[in-house]
Amino acid sequence: xxxxxxxxxxxxxxxxxxxxxxxxxxxxxxxxxxxxxxxxxxxxxxxxxxxxxxxxxxxxxxxxxxxxxxxxxxxxxxxxxxxxxxxxxxxxxxxxxxxxxxxxxxxxxxxxxxxxxxxxxxxxxxxxxxxxxxxxxxxxxxxxxxxxxxxxxxxxxxxxxxxxxxxxxxxxxxxxxxxxxxxxxxxxxxxxxxxxxxxxxxxxxxxxxxxxxxxxxxxxxxxxxxxxxxxxxxxxxxxxxxxxxxxxxxxxxxxxxxxxxxxxxxxxxxxxxxxxxxxxxxxxxxxxxxxxxxxxxxxxxxxxxxxxxxxxxxxxxxxxxxxxxxxxxxxxxxxxxxxxxxxxxxxxxxxxxxxxxxxxxxxxxxxxxxxxxxxxxxxxxxxxxxxxxxxxxxxxxxxxxxxxxxxxxxxxxxxxxxxxxxxxxxxxxxxxxxxxxxxxxxxxxxxxxxxxxxxxxxxxxxxxxxxxxxxxxxxxxxxx
Amino acid sequence: xxxxxxxxxxxxxxxxxxxxxxxxxxxxxxxxxxxxxxxxxxxxxxxxxxxxxxxxxxxxxxxxxxxxxxxxxxxxxxxxxxxxxxxxxxxxxxxxxxxxxxxxxxxxxxxxxxxxxxxxxxxxxxxxxxxxxxxxxxxxxxx
Numbered sequence: 001x002x003x004x005x006x007x008x009x010x011x012x013x014x015x016x017x018x019x020x021x022x023x024x025x026x027x028x029x030x031x032x033x034x035x036x037x038x039x040x041x042x043x044x045x046x047x048x049x050x051x052x053x054x055x056x057x058x059x060x061x062x063x064x065x066x067x068x069x070x071x072x073x074x075x076x077x078x079x080x081x082x083x084x085x086x087x088x089x090x091x092x093x094x095x096x097x098x099x100x101x102x103x104x105x106x107x108x109x110x111x112x113x114x115x116x117x118x119x120x121x122x123x124x125x126x127x128x129x130x131x132x133x134x135x136x137x138x139x140x141x142x143x144x145x146x147x148x149x150x151x152x153x154x155x156x157x158x159x160x161x162x163x164x165x166x167x168x169x170x171x172x173x174x175x176x177x178x179x180x181x182x183x184x185x186x187x188x189x190x191x192x193x194x195x196x197x198x199x200x201x202x203x204x205x206x207x208x209x210x211x212x213x214x215x216x217x218x219x220x221x222x223x224x225x226x227x228x229x230x231x232x233x234x235x236x237x238x239x240x241x242x243x244x245x246x247x248x249x250x251x252x253x254x255x256x257x258x259x260x261x262x263x264x265x266x267x268x269x270x271x272x273x274x275x276x277x278x279x280x281x282x283x284x285x286x287x288x289x290x291x292x293x294x295x296x297x298x299x300x301x302x303x304x305x306x307x308x309x310x311x312x313x314x315x316x317x318x319x320x321x322x323x324x325x326x327x328x329x330x331x332x333x334x335x336x337x338x339x340x341x342x343x344x345x346x347x348x349x350x351x352x353x354x355x356x357x358x359x360x361x362x363x364x365x366x367x368x369x370x371x372x373x374x375x376x377x378x379x380x381x382x383x384x385x386x387x388x389x390x391x392x393x394x395x396x397x398x399x400x401x402x403x404x405x406x407x408x409x410x411x412x413x414x415x416x417x418x419x420x421x422x423x424x425x426x427x428x429x430x431x432x433x434x435x436x437x438x439x440x441x442x443x444x445x446x447x448x449x450x451x452x453x454x455x456x457x458x459x460x461x462x463x464x465x466x467x468x469x470x471x472x473x474x475x476x477x478x479x480x
Numbered sequence: 481x482x483x484x485x486x487x488x489x490x491x492x493x494x495x496x497x498x499x500x501x502x503x504x505x506x507x508x509x510x511x512x513x514x515x516x517x518x519x520x521x522x523x524x525x526x527x528x529x530x531x532x533x534x535x536x537x538x539x540x541x542x543x544x545x546x547x548x549x550x551x552x553x554x555x556x557x558x559x560x561x562x563x564x565x566x567x568x569x570x571x572x573x574x575x576x577x578x579x580x581x582x583x584x585x586x587x588x589x590x591x592x593x594x595x596x597x598x599x600x601x602x603x604x605x606x607x608x609x610x611x612x613x614x615x616x617x618x619x620x621x622x623x
Binding site for chain 1: 585599608
C-alpha cells in the first residue's frame with residue numbers, strides 16, 4: 001500500500017520550487033550529493049532484511065508526536081502512582097532573552113506568505129513547513145541577535161515578505177499530490193539553502209547551519225544532548241520528523257525547538273522515573289503558543305536535526321553603560337559639554353575605542369544621550385573609532401520622550417575610512433520610538449574600509465534653556 | 481534489484497514532510513478570556529446548528545466544519561470593556577485558509593482576514609482567534 005501511494009505521489013510530484021524546470025521522477029531532480037546519499041544508504045538498507053517489514057508495519061498511529069502541553073495531566077493520567085515535578089527547564093530566552101516567533105501568526109501571516117509565493121513564482125500551496133521553519137529561525141537571528149543583514153526591520157510587513165521570498169527561492173522544496181498538496185524538503189537541502197542565504201547576506205563568517213539526518217533512528221540520547229547543549233547556548237534547533245513519527249502535531253513536520261523540560265516522578269517507595277520533553281514552535285496558524293512533545297521522538301527513524309552556529313569572535317557588543325566612566329563630568333554626573341571632548345573608552349569586554357563627542361553624555365547612570373537643541377548650541381555628535389573594520393552596526397535608538405522639539409532637527413550617520421568622515425545614511429527622527437524603554441532597532445552595513453562610526457545630529461533653530469532634541473543610543477553590536 | 485529500486489523511489493516520499501495535520505474538528509465551546517494588556521474581556525460561544533440555519537445565515541458568523549463534513553457551527557464572539565459595554569465581533573464567510581492541503585491544521589479565515597481555529601486533545605479544548613490583528617486564545621480544561 002505504501003508502495004502504491006509512493007508511486008502515485010511520484011507521478012504527481014512537481015519540480016522543486018526553485019524554478020528548476022525539469023520533468024521526471026524525484027530522483028531525476030536530486031543533486032549528485034543527494035543521489036550519493038541515497039545510494040550509500042540503500043546499500044545498507046538492502047542488507048537489512050528487517051527494514052522493509054519495518055517500513056510496512058511500523059504504525060503511523062502512535063502518540064510520540066502529540067502536542068503534550070498539558071504535561072501534569074498527561075503524567076498523572078499515565079503514571080498515576082507517581083508524584084511529578086519539573087526538575088529541569090530551559091529555553092533560549094535564558095541566554096538571549098528571547099525565543100523564535102511563531103510563523104503564520106502573528107508574524108509572516110498567511111497573506112504575507114501568499115504574496116511571497118506569488119512574487120517568488122514557486123509552486124507552493126502554503127509555503128511548506130521547511131521553508132517556514134527556516135523563516136522563523138532567520139527572523140530569530142535578525143530580530144533578537146542583531147543579524148539585520150537578514151531582514152532589516154522584522155516589524156515591517158514589506159521586509160518580512162522579502163525574507164519569505166529569499167527563503168522560498170532558495171530552499172529546494174517539492175510539492176506532492178493532487179488536490180491534497182504535500183511538501184517535501186530534504187534536511188540537507190534546508191541546510192545548504194540556509195548557508196547559501198548566509199553567503200547572500202554576507203554573514204557566512206558569522207552564521208552557519210549543519211544537518212544530521214538519521215534514517216534508522218536509535219539516537220535519542222545523543223539528539224537530546226544536542227538539543228540541550230544548543231538551547232543552553234541560546235541556539236534553537238530545527239527538527240524534521242519523517243514517516244515514523246506518528247500522527248500528532250509534530251509528525252512529518254519541521255519545527256523549531258526552543259527549549260526543553262524534564263519531569264521527575266516519585267512513587268510511594270521512593271522509586272523515580274523521568275520524562276523529557278522538547279518545547280517548540282509548530283508554525284501553524286492556529287497554534288501560536290509554545291508546544292511540548294515527548295523527547296523520545298528524537299529517537300525515531302527519519303529524523304533530521306538542523307543546528308546553527310554563530311561565530312561571535314568578530315563581534316563587538318557594548319552598550320550605554322560602557323560609557324559610564326568617561327562620558328561624565330569630574331563629579332561623575334552627566335553633562336552636555338559645549339566643546340569637543342576626546343577620550344579612549346574601554347568597554348567591559350576590555351575592547352578599547354577612541355571617541356570624540358560634543359553635547360553627548362552618560363545621563364542618569366543609565367542613558368547614552370546626544371542633545372543638540374539648546375540656545376546657543378545646535379549640534380551634538382558621537383564619534384567612535386575602532387581598532388578593526390566595521391562591516392555593520394546594529395543598535396537601539398530612541399528619543400528621550402515625546403516632547404523633544406525635533407522640528408528642524410536632523411540626524412545623520414557617518415563612517416570613518418581612516419582619513420575622512422563620510423556621510424552615510426540619515427535617520428528620520430520622527431520615525432523613532434519616543435519611549436526610551438522600548439527603543440527602535442536600527443542596522444547599518446558599511447563599506448569594507450569603514451573603521452569608525454559617527455552619529456551627528458543638529459537643529460536649525462536651537463532655543464530654550466533646557467536640553468532638548470535628546471537622542472538615546474544603546475545595545476550596539478558591531479561586526480567586523 | 482527490484483527492492484533496491486523500490487526503496488530509491490520510496491525514500492523521497494517517505495521523507496515527505498507535512499502530511500495530514502488537518503484533523504482538528506470543530507466542537508461546541510463556551511469560554512471567557514480577559515486580556516491582561518487591555519483589561520478587555522472576550523467571550524466566545526460556539527454552538528452546533530442545522531444545515532438550514534447555516535444556509536439562512538448567509539455566511540454571517542457561521543462555518544461548515546471541513547474536518548467532519550456536514551457539521552455546521554454558529555459563532556458568537558463579543559468584546560466587553562471595563563464599562564461593561566458589549567461589542568459583537570462578526571465573521572463574514574469563514575473558509576478554510578488552505579483548502580488545497582491537509583498538511584496544515586484547519587484555520588478558518590473570513591473576508592476581513594480574521595481567523596478562528598479549533599484545537600483539542602484529551603485534556604483541553606482550545607480556540608485560537610485572530611481578530612483585527614489581535615490574538616486571543618481561549619482554553620478550557622476537559623478533565
